[in-house]
Amino acid sequence: MSSRCEVFLEILLAIMLPPLGVFLRNGCCSCEFFICVLLTLLGYIPGIIYAVYAIVVRGAQPDDEYWQPINP
Template identity: 45%
Template sequence: MALTCSDICKFILAIIFPPLGVFAEKGCGKDLAINILLTLLLWIPGLIHAICVIVYY
């Protein structure tokens, strides 16, 4: 699977604020809600979840 320019932008958004990367990839939905909760707990779990969402979708 090749990375596109939009994927790189989503990774940058995910590093800055993980829910932004998930929102850019999936929009509003359960993945965004899960990521917001994980980001509120700690930044690292939210970042890991955001990267997984971007890579798998």
């Protein structure tokens, strides 16, 4: 779990350069990163909106627990 300070700095970086904030949260080969790069190239504001969404909402849900099988 990330601290509030880490999340705040990632959001600040996402406002200045949206893919950088997503990169710090998810890495460079993630789907979120490529979507953020595409949206930033198409328009700066959609890139910022998606970056904040990817950091705050998607970052709070760990993918490992989501993809566990129902019957182990």
